[in-house]
Structures are given as structure tokens and as C-alpha cells.
Amino acid sequence: MLTWTYLGEDTAGKGRQRKPRPLDPGEGSKDTDSSAGRRGSAGRRHGRWRGRAESPGLPVAKVVRAVTSRHRASRRVPPAPPPEAPGRQNLSGAAAGEALVGAAGFPPHGDTGSVEGAPQPTDNGFTPKCEIVGKDALSALARASTKQCQQEIANVVCLHQAGSLMPKAVPRHCQLAGKMSPGIQWEEIRAQPVDGPPVRIAYMLVVHGRAIRQLKRLLKAVYHEQHFFYIHVDKRSNYLHREVVELAQRYENVRVTPWRMVTIWGGASLLRMYLRSMRDLLEVPGWAWDFFINLSATDYPTRTNEELVAFLSKNRDKNFLKSHGRDNSRFIKKQGLDRLFHECDSHMWRLGERQIPSGIVVDGGSDWFVLTRSFVEYVVYTDDPLVAQLRQFYTYTLLPAESFFHTVLENSPACESLVDNNLRVTNWNRKLGCKCQYKHIVDWCGCSPNDFKPQDFLRLQQVSRPTFFARKFESTVNQEVLEILDFHLYGSYPAGTPALKAYWENTYDVADGPGGLSDVMLTAYTAFSRLSLRHAATAAPLPATSLCRLALSGTPKSVFSGILGGCWDHWMSLWPCSAGPGWPHHMTSR
Numbered sequence: 218m219l220t221w222t223y224l225g226e227d228t229a230g231k232g233r234q235r236k237p238r239p240l241d242p243g244e245g246s247k248d249t250d251s252s253a254g255r256r257g258s259a260g261r262r263h264g265r266w267r268g269r270a271e272s273p274g275l276p277v278a279k280v281v282r283a284v285t286s287r288h289r290a291s292r293r294v295p296p297a298p299p300p301e302a303p304g305r306q307n308l309s310g311a312a313a314g315e316a317l318v319g320a321a322g323f324p325p326h327g328d329t330g331s332v333e334g335a336p337q338p339t340d341n342g343f344t345p346k347c348e349i350v351g352k353d354a355l356s357a358l359a360r361a362s363t364k365q366c367q368q369e370i371a372n373v374v375c376l377h378q379a380g381s382l383m384p385k386a387v388p389r390h391c392q393l394a395g396k397m398s399p400g401i402q403w404e405e406i407r408a409q410p411v412d413g414p415p416v417r418i419a420y421m422l423v424v425h426g427r428a429i430r431q432l433k434r435l436l437k438a439v440y441h442e443q444h445f446f447y448i449h450v451d452k453r454s455n456y457l458h459r460e461v462v463e464l465a466q467r468y469e470n471v472r473v474t475p476w477r478m479v480t481i482w483g484g485a486s487l488l489r490m491y492l493r494s495m496r497d498l499l500e501v502p503g504w505a506w507d508f509f510i511n512l513s514a515t516d517y518p519t520r521t522n523e524e525l526v527a528f529l530s531k532n533r534d535k536n537f538l539k540s541h542g543r544d545n546s547r548f549i550k551k552q553g554l555d556r557l558f559h560e561c562d563s564h565m566w567r568l569g570e571r572q573i574p575s576g577i578v579v580d581g582g583s584d585w586f587v588l589t590r591s592f593v594e595y596v597v598y599t600d601d602p603l604v605a606q607l608r609q610f611y612t613y614t615l616l617p618a619e620s621f622f623h624t625v626l627e628n629s630p631a632c633e634s635l636v637d638n639n640l641r642v643t644n645w646n647r648k649l650g651c652k653c654q655y656k657h658i659v660d661w662c663g664c665s666p667n668d669f670k671p672q673d674f675l676r677l678q679q680v681s682r683p684t685f686f687a688r689k690f691e692s693t694v695n696q697e698v699l700e701i702l703d704f705h706l707y708g709s710y711p712a713g714t715p716a717l718k719a720y721w722e723n724t725y726d727v728a729d730g731p732g733g734l735s736d737v738m739l740t741a742y743t744a745f746s747r748l749s750l751r752h753a754a755t756a757a758p759l760p761a762t763s764l765c766r767l768a769l770s771g772t773p774k775s776v777f778s779g780i781l782g783g784c785w786d787h788w789m790s791l792w793p794c795s796a797g798p799g800w801p802h803h804m805t806s807r
């Protein structure tokens with residue numbers, strides 16, 4: 218049954234995997250506190266398009282044959298000759314740039330699964346409006362699975378080739394040069410007195426998956442009635458969304474975004490989600506917060522709320538972002554900032570090269586940060602061309618949240634407020650975390666931090682640096698380290714507290730619908746539960762005649778995986794059942 222569990226999860230969510238290619242010369246480990254690794258090999262796979270073109274069942278087979286025949290000769294996609302109807306012309310020139318940004322510098326809303334504000338298809342057919350050049354763009358067109366995504370890619374590439382997509386120069390308002398602040402020492406700041414009332418924090422929780430129990434544990438650890446909590450649940454995580462909505466109803470200072478987006482690793486949609494959430498938080502009546510802190514469900518505090526509030530109260534005018542270092546040219550290459558990307562079909566497509574706008578300093582690092590309300594207001598509400606043009610630039614950027622806020626702040630009038638510390642400690646291990654594990658959704662190689670375990674606890678106790686959060690933690694991998702942190706921060710749990718060593722995570726819920734349960738997993742759950750019934754029949758003191766009348770009915774209402782010591786231990790399932798008088802109508806088997 219354990220084998221069936223993993224097969225069921227694997228087939229449901231994983232894409233096609235390929236062997237990572239060997240490192241090119243000059244491609245080493247990734248920069249500190251950024252998630253980009255090295256360039257992927259999507260641009261060299263355009264030969265796959267030829268194979269697809271020969272398949273007669275593809276809806277775009279005719280177009281692909283025409284494109285690939287020209288591609289063999291000149292690597293170009295010819296523009297479509299038919300005239301366009303009035304009002305449906307493709308965007309070009311200066312007007313295109315204005316239409317992309319929209320009113321007040323904010324791109325218009327688009328369809329789910331695409332980056333909002335991208336040039337939208339003019340019709341249901343794939344009709345490029347220009348002669349597309351470049352192997353990256355051709356490869357993306359070949360691999361895109363829908364006509365809408367192909368059309369979006371073509372529109373973006375045509376605008377870029379015409380020179381009307383990217384800003385050429387961006388104004389800089391900061392008069393300083395170099396890094397603004399190397400950091401603040403913990404011992405120094407602790408000795409300073411606090412001026413004014415304690416700050417209030419708006420926590421932005423960005424979550425996905427099904428780990429509601431771990432999210433509740435995080436919320437319990439950071440919760441305070443003086444703070445505010447805004448939760449965005451990925452649009453694909455319906456079970457988690459139902460649980461979070463129910464949880465938020467219990468607290469006046471906890472809310473769930475009334476809208477949801479599909480946010481993929483490295484995608485431009487993540488930045489759009491943050492900007493939209495910031496606007497919401499600024500407009501909630503009565504939420505007078507001073508700092509914005511983003512967290513995921515795999516984060517956890519390493520110091521108490523009192524220590525965090527005291528620290529931020531002494532630094533009310535500071536913005537905390539972690540930079541990659543001092544080698545900007547290397548960071549730009551590693552991060553792919555000199556490449557054009559577009560997100561559609563839940564994939565980040567690399568479309569070619571581009572130039573960094575002149576006149577500004579480009580920086581970046583970690584996409585976990587602590588920002589002042591005044592800076593958030595500036596980013597959301599300003600009509601400053603610096604912000605508007607950088608928003609346009611980062612709409613077509615890989616991992617934009619790892620660089621957008623850094624670059625805006627370092628070139629803004631508030632550049633002196635930057636502190637090169639995001640108040641986090643992250644468990645990076647390049648050899649283990651940089652495996653190109655996101656190539657099925659991003660045309661680039663990326664990295665992820667590793668899970669903290671008990672042997673890493675000394676790294677969590679930063680004595681000299683002011684760090685207040687750590688990532689990442691996964692209860693399915695190791696829960697003991699969270700117990701150590703809880704004891705360190707809040708003391709031990711009362712004696713006799715049940716299930717301290719156990720962790721359960723939902724794998725199926727009846728509200729997921731028929732598509733949430735495969736035949737293989739239904740067979741496994743049913744067989745497991747029947748074995749549990751048989752065991753109960755031999756162990757229960759009730760008459761056998763009564764037990765024989767207890768039977769499974771239909772499909773399970775919910776199933777949870779039980780984890781002990783970081784290993785799968787059991788399933789726990791809730792079933793509707795038929796029973797004799799006095800018996801329950803639902804049964805839990807373990």
C-alpha cells in the first residue's frame with residue numbers, strides 16, 4: 218500500500234523529468250539567497266517541434282509544419298498575411314507599451330494561468346504578426362500546448378523584436394552609490410531604547426498543498442491580536458483553501474484573499490500576487506499596520522514576537538531585504554535577468570535575450586523580505602516612472618520577486634532605508650538543493666533550500682545577527698526540529714499532550730470531487746480499511762454478530778497519511794458505513 222501511495226501522488230502531480238545536463242564552463246553554484254541556478258536547455262530542444270509537427274492529431278499541426286519548414290531554412294516564423302478586423306490589431310510601437318501598462322501604471326487583468334497584462338491573443342488561431350527570430354522563441358512556440366499560449370508568446374516576441382516591449386532607460390532617484398547598509402548587529406540594537414508605540418505587522422502567508430496542520434502550527438507561533446494576517450492559497454489547492462477559510466472565520470484579524478492565483482516557482486504571477494495583496498492590505502479598514510512580512514507554510518519563527526516587535530520598533534524606517542552580494546554582472550547572468558520570459562500554461566518560457574535598462578542599479582537576492590508601510594504605499598500607489606517601468610520590465614522576468622523590490626528600493630528616494638538582511642536564516646546546501654528540479658515548469662535551472670533537521674539547530678541560534686525566522690521546515694520530513702524550536706521559544710507542552718510525535722496530512726477529501734481519487738488509490742484505501750475492519754472484528758469485545766453488520770459504503774470521505782519519525786506509518790480514513798442500531802454512520806480506520 219505504501220508503494221501505491223507514492224505512485225498515486227507521482228502520477229497526479231509531476232511532469233516529465235529529464236536528466237540535467239552537465240554544467241557549462243563558468244556555471245558554478247548559485248548565488249547566495251537567490252533561487253536561480255543555471256540556464257536550462259530549452260533553447261536547444263526545438264528539434265522536438267519537428268517530431269510534433271508530423272503528428273496529424275495536433276490542433277496546430279498545420280501551423281507547426283509551415284513554421285518548421287521555414288525554421289529549417291532560416292529559423293524564422295513568417296507573419297500571418299490575412300488582414301485584421303478593426304479593433305483587433307496587434308499592439309505595436311509606443312501605443313503597445315501604453316496598452317500593456319494600462320491605467321495608472323497597472324497592467325489590466327488577464328486570464329487565469331497567464332501573466333495578467335500580457336498581450337492577449339487576437340483570435341482563437343495561432344497567427345504570429347511578425348517574422349519570429351531566435352531559437353528560444355521558436356522552441357517555446359513548439360512546446361506550448363495551447364493556441365492561446367502560443368499566441369501570447371508570439372505577441373510578446375513581436376513586441377520585443379519591434380523594440381516596444383522593454384523600457385530602454387529608467388530614472389534613478391537615489392543619490393548614493395554602493396550598498397546602503399551592510400546590516401545591523403543584534404547586540405547593538407538590543408541596547409537601544411524603544412521610541413514610540415510598538416509596531417504592528419501585516420503577515421502575508423503564501424501557501425499551497427494540503428499541509429493545513431503545519432500552517433496552523435505556524436499561525437499559532439506568530440499570532441498576536443495586535444498584528445494582521447492575510448492568507449493567499451494557490452488556486453490549485455482547493456482542500457487547503459476550504460480549511461483556511463474555516464480557520465479565518467474564528468479571528469477578526471485573519472483574512473483570506475477573495476481572489477486566488479496559480480503561482481508557479483519562478484513565475485511572474487508570484488510578483489503580481491504580492492502587489493495585489495499589498496494593495497488589499499493598504500485598503501482594509503482599521504488595519505493600521507507598520508511592516509509587511511511575507512511567510513510560507515514552511516517558515517517558522519526563531520525568536521519571540523516580543524523580540525521582533527522591539528527590534529522593528531527601533532528600526533521603523535528600515536526596509537530589510539537580503540542581497541546576493543557585490544558581483545552584479547554574475548547575478549544578472551545567473552538570475553536570467555538578461556533573458557526575456559513569459560508565463561502562460563503554468564510554465565515560464567524563455568523567449569530570447571534582452572538588455573537591462575540603463576540608468577539604474579539592478580540588485581536582488583531573496584524573495585522573503587520585511588518592508589515598511591511607506592515603501593509598500595510607494596510601490597502600489599505611485600505614478601513614478603521608475604516603478605511603472607520596472608513593473609513592465611519584471612512582468613517578463615524569471616523570479617521577479619527576488620529582484621523587483623530590491624531594484625525599486627535601491628533606485629528610489631528611500632534608498633537609504635535599505636538594510637542588507639531579510640531577518641531570516643535559510644538552510645542552503647547547493648549540492649542537495651540545486652538539481653534543476655523545476656525544469657518541467659521553468660526554462661531555467663533553479664535551487665531550493667533544504668529542510669532543517671535537529672542537527673541544524675545551532676544554525677538557527679544566530680547570536681550576533683538579528684534573524685527572526687528560518688526556512689524551511691516540513692513536518693513530513695522532520696517534526697522534531699519544530700518541537701525543539703517550540704521548547705526553546707515557549708517552553709514544554711503540558712504533560713500528557715497527545716500526538717506530539719505524530720503528524721497527519723490529508724491526501725484525499727470528498728469535496729475534491731471524483732477527479733481527486735484515482736482508481737489505484739481507491740483500491741488501496743478500500744483494501745486497507747477492510748483489513749482494519751477485520752482486525753477490529755477480532756479485537757473488539759462486541760458480539761461478532763454486530764460487527765458483521767458493519768460494512769464500508771461508497772468511497773471514503775477523507776484520508777490522511779500518518780507520519781512518525783519522518784516516515785510514513787499509516788493511513789487514517791473516514792468512511793460512511795451501514796451499521797446496526799446504535800452504531801455510528803461514519804467509521805474511522807487506522
